[in-house]
Amino acid sequence: MKLLGISGSLRANSFNTMLLAEAARLFAPSVYTLANLNLPLFNEDIAEKPEAVLKLHAEIAAADAVIIATPEYNKNLSGVLKNALDWISVVRPAAWAGKPVAIMSASSGITGGVRAQYSLRHCMTTFNPRILQAPEVMIGNAAEAFDARGKLGNDRTITLLTKQMEALKAEAFNYMSSA
16 A cells, blocks of 8 residues: 655754654555645646656555645644645646545644645645545654654543544545546
């Protein structure tokens, strides 16, 4: 099973990228790819889609399931992630339709990125993926949630993330059998 991870943060030591690594470990895919969102700014005047955009589109299309982790910037999803979604929206054929997707977030604040997750869910509706509704994974005070190796240290959080990955895996099996 192929799993694609998309982090809404470009920061080298991003808590959201660490969260994706933990989720992928618990999902245990045969192949895990971390997408590169270091893309040019979306511009409809660019006639030829950038190679990095086409690569991201192909990775989404090839994945059996996708995990997205978004930081919360000013009560919203990151501009980096929104930019990637805007680019993918103009590449055909549609890559997201019916795709199983789990959304998660890690934030330095106490809410764990709840508003970013809801704005991301809203942005994703146009693509018609199969977004898991529960369990929701929102990690507040992220600097304290991960150890020096980037591993989650709270058993309750690990249990919640495990449940989310089990639910995503079940959706992915359904997706693969219906394709």
